[in-house]
Amino acid sequence: xxxxxxxxxxxxxxxxxxxxxxxxxxxxxxxxxxxxxxxxxxxxxxxxxxxxxxxxxxxxxxxxxxxxxxxxxxxxxxxxxxxxxxxxxxxxxxxxxxxxxxxxxxxxxxxxxxxxxxxxxxxxxxxxxxxxxxxxxxxxxxxxxxxxxxxxxxxxxxxxxxxxxxxxxxxxxxxxxxxxxxxxxxxxxxxxxxxxxxxxxxxxxxxxxxxxxxxxxxxxxxxxxxxxxxxxxxxxxxxxxxxxxxxxxxxxxxxxxxxxxxxxxxxxxxxxxxxxxxxxxxxxxxxxxxxxxxxxxxxxxxxxxxxxxxxxxxxxxxxxxxxxxxxxxxxxxxxxxxxxxxxxxxxxxxxxxxxxxxxxxxxxxxxxxxxxxxxxxxxxxxxxxxxxxxxxxxxxxxxxxxxxxxxxxxxxxxxxxxxxxxxxxxxxxxxxxxxxxxxxxxxxxxxxxxxxxxxxxxxxxxxxxxxxxxxxxxxxxxxxxxxxxxxxxxxxxxxxxxxxxxxxxxxxxxxxxxxxxxxxxxxxxxxxxxxxxxxxxxxxxxxxxxxxxxxxxxxxxxxxxxxxxxxxxxxxxxxxxxxxxxxxxxxxxxxxxxxxxxxxxxxxxxxxxxxxxxxxxxxxxxxxxxxxxxxxxxxxxx
Amino acid sequence: xxxxxxxxxxxxxxxxxxxxxxxxxxxxxxxxxxxxxxxxxxxxxxxxxxxxxxxxxxxxxxxxxxxxxxxxxxxxxxxxxxxxxxxxxxxxxxxxxxxxxxxxxxxxxxxxxxxxxxxxxxxxxxxxxxxxxxxxxxxxxxxxxxxxxxxxxxxxxxxxxxxxxxxxxxxxxxxxxxxxxxxxxxxxxxxxxxxxxxxxxxxxxxxxxxxxxxxxxxxxxxxxxxxxxxxxxxxxxxxxxxxxxxxxxxxxxxxxxxxxxxxxxxxxxxxxxxxxxxxxxxxxxxxxxxxxxxxxxxx
Numbered sequence: 020x021x022x023x024x025x026x027x028x029x030x031x032x033x034x035x036x037x038x039x040x041x042x043x044x045x046x047x048x049x050x051x052x053x054x055x056x057x058x059x060x061x062x063x064x065x066x067x068x069x070x071x072x073x074x075x076x077x078x079x080x081x082x083x084x085x086x087x088x089x090x091x092x093x094x095x096x097x098x099x100x101x102x103x104x105x106x107x108x109x110x111x112x113x114x115x116x117x118x119x120x121x122x123x124x125x126x127x128x129x130x131x132x133x134x135x136x137x138x139x140x141x142x143x144x145x146x147x148x149x150x151x152x153x154x155x156x157x158x159x160x161x162x163x164x165x166x167x168x169x170x171x172x173x174x175x176x177x178x179x180x181x182x183x184x185x186x187x188x189x190x191x192x193x194x195x196x197x198x199x200x201x202x203x204x205x206x207x208x209x210x211x212x213x214x215x216x217x218x219x220x221x222x223x224x225x226x227x228x229x230x231x232x233x234x235x236x237x238x239x240x241x242x243x244x245x246x247x248x249x250x251x252x253x254x255x256x257x258x259x260x261x262x263x264x265x266x267x268x269x270x271x272x273x274x275x276x277x278x279x280x281x282x283x284x285x286x287x288x289x290x291x292x293x294x295x296x297x298x299x300x301x302x303x304x305x306x307x308x309x310x311x312x313x314x315x316x317x318x319x320x321x322x323x324x325x326x327x328x329x330x331x332x333x334x335x336x337x338x339x340x341x342x343x344x345x346x347x348x349x350x351x352x353x354x355x356x357x358x359x360x361x362x363x364x365x366x367x368x369x370x371x372x373x374x375x376x377x378x379x380x381x382x383x384x385x386x387x388x389x390x391x392x393x394x395x396x397x398x399x400x401x402x403x404x405x406x407x408x409x410x411x412x413x414x415x416x417x418x419x420x421x422x423x424x425x426x427x428x429x430x431x432x433x434x435x436x437x438x439x440x441x442x443x444x445x446x447x448x449x450x451x452x453x454x455x456x457x458x459x460x461x462x463x464x465x466x467x468x469x470x471x472x473x474x475x476x477x478x479x480x481x482x483x484x485x486x487x488x489x490x491x492x493x494x495x496x497x498x499x500x501x502x503x504x505x506x507x508x509x510x511x512x513x514x515x516x517x518x519x520x521x522x523x524x525x526x527x528x529x530x531x532x533x534x535x536x537x538x539x540x541x542x543x544x545x546x547x548x549x550x551x552x553x554x555x556x557x558x559x560x561x562x563x564x565x566x567x568x569x570x571x572x573x574x575x576x577x578x579x580x581x582x583x584x585x586x587x588x589x590x591x592x593x594x595x596x597x598x599x600x601x602x603x604x605x606x607x608x609x610x611x612x613x614x615x616x617x618x619x620x621x622x623x624x625x626x627x628x629x630x631x632x633x634x635x636x637x638x639x640x641x642x643x644x645x646x647x648x649x650x651x652x653x654x655x656x657x
Numbered sequence: 658x659x660x661x662x663x664x665x666x667x668x669x670x671x672x673x674x675x676x677x678x679x680x681x682x683x684x685x686x687x688x689x690x691x692x693x694x695x696x697x698x699x700x701x702x703x704x705x706x707x708x709x710x711x712x713x714x715x716x717x718x719x720x721x722x723x724x725x726x727x728x729x730x731x732x733x734x735x736x737x738x739x740x741x742x743x744x745x746x747x748x749x750x751x752x753x754x755x756x757x758x759x760x761x762x763x764x765x766x767x768x769x770x771x772x773x774x775x776x777x778x779x780x781x782x783x784x785x786x787x788x789x790x791x792x793x794x795x796x797x798x799x800x801x802x803x804x805x806x807x808x809x810x811x812x813x814x815x816x817x818x819x820x821x822x823x824x825x826x827x828x829x830x831x832x833x834x835x836x837x838x839x840x841x842x843x844x845x846x847x848x849x850x851x852x853x854x855x856x857x858x859x860x861x862x863x864x865x866x867x868x869x870x871x872x873x874x875x876x877x878x879x880x881x882x883x884x885x886x887x888x889x890x891x892x893x894x895x896x897x898x899x900x901x902x903x904x905x906x907x908x909x910x911x912x913x914x915x916x917x918x919x920x921x922x923x924x925x926x927x928x929x930x931x932x933x934x935x936x937x938x939x940x941x942x943x944x945x946x947x948x949x950x951x952x953x954x955x956x
Contacts, residue, residue, distance in 0.1 A: 033921065115799060121663075
């Protein structure tokens with residue numbers, strides 16, 4: 020078995036070699052399979068046989084192989100890629116590792132996803148950037164549930180090329196019929212789930228047969244490409260993107276001085292040249308590309324995959340989050356989307372909660388409805404579910420707080436793949452793939468009335484505000500809010516108080532007290548409050564509103580400074596002692612489920628505009644202070 | 658369809674990462690160690706933000722024990738990029754006279770790990786670019802491009818975020834920070850090929866030349882100035898050497914080589930049989946040393 024050797028030209032004439040090899044392409048692929056299938060051994064082989072492993076590492080490998088290897092005195096290639104023992108003990112190898120090797124034609128980046136428990140999360144992460152997948156099958160075992168799971172995930176993420184590596188051929192006597200039967204079995208399954216391109220290679224990680232070097236004596240019946248040759252032959256996805264209409268999400272506006280304004284971004288599809296007509300989305304304004312600027316001089320074009328800087332001929336509004344697209348063939352715009360979500364977090368989805376959604380360079384607030392169904396990744400079966408837990412894959416409807424520029428995921432990940440971020444922990448909690456726009460919203464454009472919110476406010480001679488009272492049940496929110504409103508009214512201010520009585524019995528009477536219903540409750544109150552501020556009013560709300568995420572969502576709906584969070588801080592013991600409505604007693608007796616403070620959590624504000632300590636301050640004093648605070652701000656602004 | 662070459666794709670990805678951080682972080686800074694990876698990273702930053710200057714300063718966490726040629730290039734490169742250069746030397750290490758001859762691993766802990774934390778706190782930087790690559794070491798293979806650190810600069814493996822497509826989540830609470838590695842997907846060979854293709858200036862020590870050396874415990878060290886403590890019987894010998902990695906000169910091993918041009922260095926790389934981290938004393942301590950250093954806040 021001869022290992023890969025560098026081109027003899029390297030030694031003879033390095034300059035000629037480098038000239039000839041300046042045009043190496045790059046392929047990213049993922050390997051799917053478990054340690055039992057010989058995955059680590061296979062990757063170790065690829066690295067070793069392409070000389071991506073240096074002599075000192077080989078020395079370490081040789082000694083490790085003798086000490087802890089499983090191959091007797093022979094090299095145990097799995098040790099090249101397996102994590103450190105200490106890490107395994109701490110359980111932190113549940114992750115994606117990236118490894119590199121190259122041949123004369125290509126540079127390869129391998130995403131390797133060890134671990135079983137977090138398989139979906141890790142595999143989807145690794146697969147998201149891959150052009151191809153190598154799916155390992157143990158020749159003794161054939162197509163297993165695990166194989167089907169991996170294949171479904173590969174299909175979900177949109178990988179077009181699957182290379183089936185039928186491994187451990189040495190253990191089935193290099194039997195051609197066994198190989199053919201497995202390949203036939205797999206092709207039938209792959210076809211049924213929509214994987215079109217499958218090539219298969221019979222290999223042995225142990226002997227290295229058909230991995231890098233072909234012509235194995237034990238398998239004279241196989242004359243096809245080796246695994247490495249197959250990986251060298253697969254087309255790169257980027258080349259397909261180049262054939263589509265031009266798209267560039269704007270990352271950053273480059274404005275070193277008043278004379279220059281350029282739009283920086285990575286071209287995700289197509290090609291652009293000076294003189295091309297473009298459209299800035301979502302505004303729809305058109306312009307023409309006047310220059311493509313680079314450090315070493317202006318460029319005649321920029322194409323998919325390149326980071327570039329465009330100058331437009333006109334002074335159009337354009338900033339981070341906008342997408343510059345081919346004028347004649349722009350991307351779609353919608354605020355309501357149907358998508359597939361892969362849940363990545365230990366904390367389950369809360370339907371109705373506001374998450375941040377990042378799509379390209381756009382970051383918006385978005386809520387997710389309860390899933391239409393979740394997919395069992397082992398069987399492909401669709402089952403109903405109320406939420407999404409870690410590693411769940413579900414079909415959902417998403418509502419963003421403003422129009423997004425997007426494309427269906429099948430047309431490209433850059434405007435079709437997104438992540439959801441928890442507003443409180445900042446964790447990345449989900450990966451999503453857009454299926455299509457929901458019909459209701461695809462043609463709705465925000466109707467900007469002639470009488471603006473500024474005009475409404477001006478007529479009333481005040482700056483709109485939302486005074487958001489939050490705190491435990493019985494803390495004194497409604498009492499204080501009432502006093503504040505009376506004072507404002509007496510001073511000729513236009514206000515309105517939203518509380519449990521006028522909301523829970525009407526607008527929100529369909530909602531209960533589960534986490535999801537509580538989130539939806541606050542979302543609706545927030546929307547109503549926002550509309551009222553558009554009308555120029557000072558809105559007071561008195562709700563427990565226990566979750567930070569929902570309060571932050573309402574804050575984000577309003578212009579900066581208009582949301583005033585007032586924390587009515589009464590300790591649980593004190594509220595329970597007062598127990599004005601007798602609710603705590605009932606909750607303790609188990610008669611009220613999901614009661615905040617007793618059987619459901621309260622997340623106090625971390626940085627409220629005002630904090631009222633009711634054990635130290637009377638309701639009247641508090642109301643006085645709140646009016647003073649709000650009017651003080653007014654006076655300053657008016 | 659001609660397609661982008663691997664270097665063009667790597668360049669585009671790195672520029673994309675640099676721009677994302679500038680768009681989303683409040684106070685970014687670029688760690689500049691004067692090595693070849695830093696040189697490439699600085700060059701990419703100039704490309705990413707041209708015609709503007711890169712909108713962040715360079716930070717050199719100095720140990721006072723770098724090669725003289727590194728200090729010379731450092732100031733010139735910062736000036737050429739039109740960027741502010743912050744040089745931080747840990748005052749505690751200065752006061753205690755910490756040096757690589759007497760203090761072993763405390764040298765790295767105090768000058769580099771502690772010095773870095775001090776400098777990041779002093780500048781209130783919430784994002785720091787570093788030139789680390791995933792191919793450098795086995796434990797780095799799973800490092801994220803955006804690596805999150807607590808307010809005390811600790812690295813919690815469980816708090817790291819999945820990175821999908823080209824989407825990076827740079828959000829963090831006040832006090833927390835991100836280390837960002839734009840060169841994550843580059844290999845040593847990619848770095849050399851790019852330096853050659855782009856004509857990037859590097860410290861001459863990367864190219865072979867006759868230099869005064871001593872051989873100690875199987876490692877060739879360069880006698881860069883008169884602070885080098887010769888052991889009894891040691892006599893500097895002139896050897897043709899070059900370095901694959903640069904750090905504090907008494908801790909950095911050289912390789913004997915005749916490769917006096919970039920092409921010759923690449924040629925040796927393609928034919929060579931030892932990895933670049935072999936020259937760094939820090940890794941020999943223990944198998945998981947990088948992992949441990951990272952938890953403590955080392956870059």
